[in-house]
Amino acid sequence: MSMIKNQIQAINDKGDKALSVFLTSGFPNKINFTELALNVFNAGADILEIGIPFSDPIADGAVIQKSSQLALKNGINISATFEYVKEIRKSSAKPILLMGYANPVLAYGIERFAEDSYNSGVNGLIIPDVPVDEQKVFCKNYFNKLDIISLIAPTTPVNRIKMIDEESSGFVYCVSVNGITGKNSDKEINESYLRTIKNTITKNKTLIGFGISSPEDAKKVLPYCDGIIVGSAIIKSLLKEKSPYRETLNLVRELKDSLINCN
Amino acid sequence: MNQLKNYNLPDSKGHFGKYGGKFVPETLITPLNELEEYYKKLKTDIAFLSELEKLNTEYSGRPTPLTLASNLTEHYKGGKIYLKREDLCHTGAHKINNAIGQILVAKRMGKKRIIAETGAGQHGVAVATVCAKFNLQCSIFMGEEDTKRQEPNVLRMKMLGAEVIEVTSGTKTLKDAANEAIRDWVGNIENTHYIIGSVVGPHPYPMMVRDFQSIIGKETKEQINKMEGRNPDKIIACVGGGSNAIGIFYPFIEDDVELIGVEAAGKGLEFKENCATLTLGKDGIFHGMRSYLLQNEFGQVEEVYSISAGLDYPGIGPEHSYLKDEKIVSYFSVTDEEALEAAKMLSKTEGIIPALESAHAIAYLKYIMPATKRDEIIIINLSGRGDKDMETYKNLFE
Known part of the structure; x- marks a missing residue:
């Protein structure tokens, strides 16, 4: 059974919800990224999602685009990301996911990417521009030791959600509103969509992300899911400060606090 | 040079051999499937085809x-x-051939807003033109670099009533204009149709644009x-x-x-x-x-x-x-x-x-x-x- 799912289950069993935090690999500073990642874990993150920077991140809003560009400027690539994961693994056993667009993975070699991910201590992968339909050709045969986290969105019909739940492992990444990462509009999360998430996804855990930036945002979705994913809000905070990133770590603490005892 | 008999691509998943497909975020999958279904029906719809032919002849x-x-x-x-x-x-x-075809599809799908990317501005002008003709709201994404080197086309788009959005992300050229158009589309999927200007993008675009061209x-x-x-x-x-x-x-x-x-x-x-x-x-x-x-x-x-x-x-x-x-x-x-x-x-x-x-x-x-x-x-x-x-x-x- 999936290690990620087990971990989320253990958190839920305590009456809490899980917090997954997104960091862009090697950002803001490639020297102390490992330290930042460990501090994020210590501040309360249950899962770390490390984004591999890409020149054309079509699912991302301005904030993550910016961190991606800065990371690329710092020379961050897939190999550097594996080194970070190995370093983090020396001090933490919590789940680590890699989030990367398809093209850098294809250029690295899909099979080699799968092997090196596993050997570095990565637990799962999110490839946002490879939907389940393309996964069969793109990666399924190679990634059997890793969880493949698929996404659903408000546009996804119920029978497709069922199919995605069936094809995924670990958790299903539920995109809160139609759009890119970050808070880009005042769109409210549709309640019937939230109910669909709760009632339809039975095999995997459910984490809701995109535009979840504060304990207040979290509160709205918690009754319907097993945890939340926070990305742009963290990156936005990191863009504003320098090491030791006190505000950002405070935000992680506040977010985790809001997830305690809410089952 | 090889020759093929019974060339019949893309396959039902939108693949040309190993190429093509739908490599997009999940949010776009269902809208793309809907577009594909619509287009499949319209391809043999007599009223659609005769409207297309009439516009090609009398307008274009x-x-x-x-x-x-x-x-x-x-x-x-x-x-x-x-x-x-x-x-x-x-x-x-030639860009107008595709713009006319797609605006007729968008109309039938009940879309109220059109977006497009443009490099030289020819596709942007074609889309702005058909949006004016069919009275649909129109936003064109164009790299900042390109708005400078193709200024006459920027002016034409504006004269036709389109909004020209200067793209300053990435390299500020066509590829980034397309990135921004995709991002806009993901966020406005309910009312917006994206008229891609070439035989690129996720299925069914490469097929549909090819057919119109x-x-x-x-x-x-x-x-x-x-x-x-x-x-x-x-x-x-x-x-x-x-x-x-x-x-x-x-x-x-x-x-x-x-x-x-x-x-x-x-x-x-x-x-x-x-x-x-x-x-x-x-x-x-x-x-x-x-x-x-x-x-x-x-x-x-x-x-x-x-x-x-x-x-x-x-x-x-x-x-x-x-x-x-x-x-x-x-x-x-x-x-x-x-x-x-x-x-x-x-x-x-x-x-x-x-x-x-x-x-x-x-x-x-x-x-x-x-x-x-x-x-x-x-x-x-x-x-x-x-x-x-x-x-x-x-x-x-x-």
Whole structure:
């Protein structure tokens, strides 16, 4: 059974919800990224999602685009990301996911990417521009030791959600509103969509992300899911400060606090 | 050159061999499936097809002529050269063929807002034009760099009532304009249709755009058979994303005709400043499709270059990648300098000022004409006119 799912289950069993935090690999500073990642874990993150920077991140809003560009400027690539994961693994056993667009993975070699991910201590992968339909050709045969986290969105019909739940492992990444990462509009999360998430996804855990930036945002979705994913809000905070990133770590603490005892 | 019988691609998943597909975030999958379903039905819908034909004839000015370039033919003293005159379409390029087709689809889907990306501005102008005609809200994404070098087209779009959104992310050119259009679409999927301007992007776009552009090849086939009593020996077209090329090639794909695509070599293939995707790129995933892609060793898409903003794109339509691998079409490239020379020559010999993009196809003539016999027939797709490029051409005579 999936290690990620087990971990989320253990958190839920305590009456809490899980917090997954997104960091862009090697950002803001490639020297102390490992330290930042460990501090994020210590501040309360249950899962770390490390984004591999890409020149054309079509699912991302301005904030993550910016961190991606800065990371690329710092020379961050897939190999550097594996080194970070190995370093983090020396001090933490919590789940680590890699989030990367398809093209850098294809250029690295899909099979080699799968092997090196596993050997570095990565637990799962999110490839946002490879939907389940393309996964069969793109990666399924190679990634059997890793969880493949698929996404659903408000546009996804119920029978497709069922199919995605069936094809995924670990958790299903539920995109809160139609759009890119970050808070880009005042769109409210549709309640019937939230109910669909709760009632339809039975095999995997459910984490809701995109535009979840504060304990207040979290509160709205918690009754319907097993945890939340926070990305742009963290990156936005990191863009504003320098090491030791006190505000950002405070935000992680506040977010985790809001997830305690809410089952 | 290989020939195929019963060519019937893409498959039901939108793949051309290993290329194509739908490599997009989940939010777009269901809207793309809906678009595909709609389009499939409309393809055989008599009311739709007759409205399309009426607009092509009465609004766009089709069929465009096939012109014997007699002076150019004399110049090379080889085979007969014909020009398919897409430069005479309303708005000045073949882009309108696709814009008309897609706006009719969008209308029937009940969409209220249209977005599009544009490089040289020809597609942007075509989309702004059909949005004006059909009274739909229109936003065009254009790289900041391109708004500067193609200012006349920016003005045309504004005059037609479109909003032109300057894109300042990434390299500030066509690829980033497309990124922004995709991001906008994901967030406004309920009311918005994205009119992609070339045979690129996720399925069903490469197929749908090809179908709408195939009118170029269909007319060409009828015209040349009427004028010469037979098919041509060679057809040449420039390739950026590849829509004018697929448009003229597609109806000849099962015929014994040599099909030649010409890419932009920019300052030269040995330099970074080019955009010869099929010549120098490798298998990649970009803008929703798997296809050849100009990228660095880490799979990052770097800035590409061509003097022609319409060819300045690091990707290419997935069907071209397939046609290249299967050796059904041959692809070559010419430099900025060769394209400029060709533009000058066509203007002076035939009285036709070509778009810089189309000038790449003309430029390739010097490589093949010396080996042709007098009884051979060569057709060039003259995809657009050069009015928009006068700022660049100015240096040729000043």
